[in-house]
C-alpha cells in the first residue's frame with residue numbers, strides 16, 4: 001500500500017482507483033444532527049481510527065466513456081445508485097472536480113464519464129461496527145483520487161455518513177461542529193497520529209454481528225425530536241468533555257481517557273433510553289461486559305480497561321498492552337467459547353495469544369456467572385492509518401471492463 005497517486009490511466013479507456021479505509025470508534029459520541037441534509041452534528045466528537053490490518057472497507061471506482069450509467073456493487077450485490085447519500089457524495093465530488101477542471105489538465109474527459117463503484121467490507125455490514133464510516137470514507141477517498149482532487153474531503157464523507165468524516169484521518173481524530181451554514185467548517189482533523197500512543201490496544205468484542213433494529217440515522221432523529229437529555233448533553237456536557245479528552249490523548253493519560261470514554265458511552269445510551277419510544281442498543285451481554293470492566297478496574301484500584309458501545313450491543317474496549325493478557329483471560333473465563341465459536345478463532349488479530357492465570361481474588365471480585373457462547377469473537381487491533389491507495393491491480397474489485405471480478 002502507498003499513499004500516493006493511484007493506478008490511474010488517462011481516460012482513453014477505463015481509469016480506475018482502489019482504496020481501503022478504516023473504521024473509527026468514537027470516545028466522545030456523535031448522536032444528533034442540527035441539519036439533516038448537510039449532516040451537521042449538534043456536538044463535536046472524537047475518535048480513534050482503527051488499523052486496517054483487521055477491519056477495513058475496500059473500494060474500486062472506475063470511470064469510462066463506455067459506461068452507460070453510474071452503478072454500485074456492495075459486498076457482491078448490485079445496489080441502487082439512487083440512494084440519496086451516495087448521490088450526495090458523487091455530486092459533491094463532481095462539483096469540486098468541475099470547479100478545478102481548468103487547473104487540472106489530467107482531468108481530461110473524466111467529467112463526461114459515468115462511474116462504476118465496487119466495495120466490500122472485511123467485517124459485518126450494518127451491525128454497529130461502523131461499516132458506514134469505513135464505507136463512505138473509502139468511497140469518497142477513491143472518488144477524490146479518481147477525479148484528481150487533493151486536500152481535505154472530510155466534509156464530503158460527512159455527507160455520506162457523519163462518522164465517516166473521522167475515518168478520513170488516521171490516529172486520534174476530532175470532528176469539529178462548525179458554525180457555517182453551508183457546513184464547510186464541520187470537518188475532521190487529526191489531533192495525534194496513529195503511533196502517538198503505541199501501548200494503546202483495542203478489543204472489538206462481537207456480541208451480535210447481525211443487522212441492528214434501529215439504524216443510527218433514524219435513531220438519532222428520534223432522540224433529537226424527543227429527548228431533553230440530548231439537548232443538555234450537547235450544550236453542557238460534550239464541549240468541556242471534548243477538551244478534556246483531547247488533553248488526555250495528547251498526554252497519553254489513560255485514567256482520564258478511560259473514564260471519559262465510559263461516561264460518554266453511558267450518557268449516549270442514556271439519551272437512547274430518554275428517547276420516546278426508547279431505543280435499547282445494549283443487551284444482557286453488553287451489561288455483563290460493563291459490570292466485568294468496572295469490577296476489574298475496582299479490583300486494581302485504577303482504570304485498566306474502558307468500554308464503549310455504538311448503536312449496537314458490541315463492545316469496544318480500550319486498554320494498555322501490559323494488561324492485555326489479563327483482560328483476555330477474563331473474557332476467556334467469563335465468556336468462554338462454545339463449539340459454535342471455537343477457541344481457535346475466538347480472539348482474532350493476535351498471533352500468539354498470551355494466557356494469564358487469573359488470581360482467585362480477582363475472580364472473586366468480578367463475581368459474575370460465566371456466560372458461555374454469548375461473545376461470538378474478539379478482534380484485537382490498535383490505532384491505525386488513514387485511507388490508503390492500493391496500486392496492485394490484483395487488489396482491484398473491478399476488472400478491465402469495469403465489472404465486478406468473479407469471486408474465485
Ligand SMILES: Nc1ncnc2c1ncn2[C@@H]1O[C@H](COP(=O)(O)OP(=O)(O)OP(=O)(O)O)[C@@H](O)[C@H]1O
Nearest residue numbers: 057119125126127128129130131132135216310311
Ligand atoms: N463499503 C461500503 N461502501 C459504501 N457504503 C457502505 C459500505 N459499507 C456500508 N455502507 C453503507 O452503510 C450502511 C450501514 O450503515 P449503518 O449505520 O446502518 O451501520 P454501521 O455503520 O455498521 O453501524 P454504526 O454506524 O451504528 O456503527 C449500509 O447499508 C450501506 O448503505
Ligand SMILES: C[C@@](O)(CCOP(=O)(O)OP(=O)(O)O)CC(=O)O
Nearest residue numbers: 026029030161162163216217310311
Ligand atoms: C453511535 C455512533 O456510532 C453514531 C454514528 O452515526 P452515523 O455516522 O452512522 O450516522 P449518520 O450520520 O446518520 O450516517 C457514534 C459515533 O460514531 O460517533
